Amino acid sequence: MKVLHVLYQSLPQVSGSSIRSRDIMLSQKEVGIEVLAITAPFQNSISKKGLDIIDDITYIRTSRNTKNSITDLRKGVLQRIYRVFSILIFSQKLFSTIKKEKPDVLHAHAMFFCAIPSLVMGKICNIPVVYEFRSLWMYQKTNSRNKGFINKKIEIFLIHVEIFCLKKAAHAVILNENLKEFIFSKTNKPFKNTIINNAVNTSLIRVLKASITPISRKDFVFGYVGTITEYEGLEFLIQTFQELYDDGFKHKLVIYGKGVNKQSVQDQINARSDINTISYKGAIAPSEVYKAFSEIDVIINPRLNTPKTNSVTPLKPLEAMAYEKLFIGSDVRGIKEIVPQGTGFLFSSENKNDLKKVVKKVASLSPQDRDSHKKEALDFVVSHKSWLQNAAKYKEIYTTLCS
Numbered sequence: 001m002k003v004l005h006v007l008y009q010s011l012p013q014v015s016g017s018s019i020r021s022r023d024i025m026l027s028q029k030e031v032g033i034e035v036l037a038i039t040a041p042f043q044n045s046i047s048k049k050g051l052d053i054i055d056d057i058t059y060i061r062t063s064r065n066t067k068n069s070i071t072d073l074r075k076g077v078l079q080r081i082y083r084v085f086s087i088l089i090f091s092q093k094l095f096s097t098i099k100k101e102k103p104d105v106l107h108a109h110a111m112f113f114c115a116i117p118s119l120v121m122g123k124i125c126n127i128p129v130v131y132e133f134r135s136l137w138m139y140q141k142t143n144s145r146n147k148g149f150i151n152k153k154i155e156i157f158l159i160h161v162e163i164f165c166l167k168k169a170a171h172a173v174i175l176n177e178n179l180k181e182f183i184f185s186k187t188n189k190p191f192k193n194t195i196i197n198n199a200v201n202t203s204l205i206r207v208l209k210a211s212i213t214p215i216s217r218k219d220f221v222f223g224y225v226g227t228i229t230e231y232e233g234l235e236f237l238i239q240t241f242q243e244l245y246d247d248g249f250k251h252k253l254v255i256y257g258k259g260v261n262k263q264s265v266q267d268q269i270n271a272r273s274d275i276n277t278i279s280y281k282g283a284i285a286p287s288e289v290y291k292a293f294s295e296i297d298v299i300i301n302p303r304l305n306t307p308k309t310n311s312v313t314p315l316k317p318l319e320a321m322a323y324e325k326l327f328i329g330s331d332v333r334g335i336k337e338i339v340p341q342g343t344g345f346l347f348s349s350e351n352k353n354d355l356k357k358v359v360k361k362v363a364s365l366s367p368q369d370r371d372s373h374k375k376e377a378l379d380f381v382v383s384h385k386s387w388l389q390n391a392a393k394y395k396e397i398y399t400t401l402c403s
Contacts, residue, residue, distance in 0.1 A: 002034040003107050004037070006108040020134065020198065021037075022054075023199070023387045024391075026057070031392060033391075036059075039061055040086075041086045044061075050064055091117040104398070105398045110134045119165065128170040128402070130170065131169035136182065166193070167189060170192070171401060174194070174196075176337055196390050197338070199385045203388070205319070209324070212290060223300065224300055225299065226257050226314070228259030228260070230260075232261075232304075233303050233330065234255060237355075241359075242275060243352065243356070247356075254278075290323070293325060297325065298327070298362055300329070305330075309332040311333070313335070317335060317339055326345070328358055330350070332349050344377065
């Protein structure tokens with residue numbers, strides 16, 4: 001069975017959708033599915049040859065430009081119009097790729113830019129289309145009350161475009177129960193769907209952990225590794241640790257990542273030049289992320305309470321568990337769904353006093369209690385959140401559609 005994955009982007013950052021796409025394809029190869037991918041015109045080419053081979057997977061490039069134009073920054077009107085018309089270019093490339101490669105299934109990854117060409121070409125070429133929807137990406141701002149009338153209308157329109165694509169696909173894959181609940185609250189017409197949660201590549205992490213040289217340190221280090229956006233709540237986290245410092249709590253906080261709120265994070269740290277226990281370490285390459293985890297004892301995910309954080313499950317809590325790190329997260333629904341009791345510690349979102357209590361509690365755990373929590377979290381990830389288990393679910397969907 002051959003599956004052509006239709007991707008918006010494919011070069012994994014510190015975290016995010018592109019990492020999920022990569023792990024989906026790697027795990028599918030492990031269960032015997034032949035996979036290849038085609039990427040949108042905005043994804044840069046590495047080799048300039050029209051295709052790249054990464055992790056033994058072939059990526060067919062629509063553009064040979066070496067500059068990546070995919071960004072989290074809000075785009076201007078002309079850029080948005082250009083991207084809409086780029087669907088035609090992408091569709092033409094997708095059509096020629098289908099004719100050459102003859103896939104059995106098209107698997108379109110979020111967003112609608114990938115879904116619409118896939119649905120059209122799937123109809124023309126008589127190939128079933130799976131559409132995978134992962135987040136409420138159209139909600140860019142944390143506080144919807146600050147949005148203008150036009151931006152609110154655009155969000156509503158984009159939600160309905162995504163729902164249209166989900167309905168028209170032969171089968172929809174949705175990230176989690178919360179996201180499914182939101183989607184079905186906007187439509188009264190059911191469609192075939194399967195929930196496939198976020199997971200981690202436990203086989204790869206096991207190898208990376210074995211390559212880490214144990215670090216002997218007296219400090220107990222808290223940290224964040226991931227994308228730096230407004231809804232991640234990093235300014236809130238830094239403010240909380242600055243107040244903890246004033247209370248005599250001297251444990252370190254380190255932050256790795258990049259994103260649109262990077263400068264805001266740096267400004268928040270620099271606002272207290274008298275504190276030397278909080279630091280921003282900058283971006284880190286995906287291949288080096290395991291090194292960042294080796295410097296941290298407790299991963300914190302302080303997400304704010306937004307529509308996006310209540311419907312999307314992040315990868316970092318699962319990675320923290322797989323790397324045998326203690327985990328602290330806010331109690332937004334996206335995090336609560338993947339952190340069962342005993343695998344992590346939750347605090348009331350945007351509540352500094354509650355976060356302080358949890359941080360102090362975790363810092364005071366005995367070595368035996370720390371090890372117990374790490375073991376329970378690792379067992380949970382290996383048993384329930386590995387990509388190899390997810391690959392079997394995808395294979396079942398593909399097989400049913402092809403038959």
